Amino acid sequence: MRNLLIVTAISLLMFSCSGKPKSSPDFLYGSRYYNVYMENYLKGEPKVAESYFYKAEAQFRRVDSLCNLSRLYLGRYVLEEGQEDAAVLEMAKKYAALGQCQEEAESVLYLSGQAHDRDKLPEPFRTISGATPEKLASAAESSKFDDVTKTRLLRKAAIGYIMDSPALSEELAEKALAIDKYHGWSLNLLRDLIIIKNARIRQGKNAEDIITRIELVKSVMVKK
Secondary structure: OOOOOOOOOOOOOOOOOOOOOOOOHHHHHHHHHHHHHHHHHHOOOHHHHHHHHHHHHHHHHHOOOHHHHHHHHHHHHHHOOOOOOHHHHHHHHHHHHHHOOHHHHHHHHHHOOOOOOHHHOOOOHHHHOOOOHHHHHHHOOOOOOOHHHHHHHHHHHHHHHOOOOHHHHHHHHHHHHHHHHHHOOHHHHHHHHHHHHHHHHHHOOOOHHHHHHHHHHHHOOOOO
């Protein structure tokens, strides 16, 4: 589960190596398309999300923004949480090699579990690489990360604690749940509730109410 909850966010996808300023129209169009993709994906609307992902890809292809294209696929890969597609990471690798994008190439190594140089990783991977659950939970309080990142850090920390400190695991997952409820990120709500269910079972507590809530969320999720 090492890569399960690694942080993404195109809000963190610093689209930087294209040689264009971040405020350029081309950057803004591409990043807006990705943000719509991310929102719809997390809200459980995969078909709508997919169309915006490819709009973002087309926009960055149009301006030969290879490092941004690599980060686009890195973002998609980590959003998939537990359903990661190796072909998506391969696309990130392809664009990184084509554009000689060092940070993105290093990120591919990291996400694929290979040896990597932590100092060459972009954020948030640099913070996450080798981090303990305690450090992840602490990082989730940092103002330098947005809510997409914070909720993922909390889930990753919660999973790290689930065997030895299930009560703390439940507490951290509840914090993630509060963030995801605020934004209406149904897919993340489902992920949070599953962690809470497992943490409760680990503690010997009743989890029937959580199981019911999981089924309620699932019932309104749009299937791919």
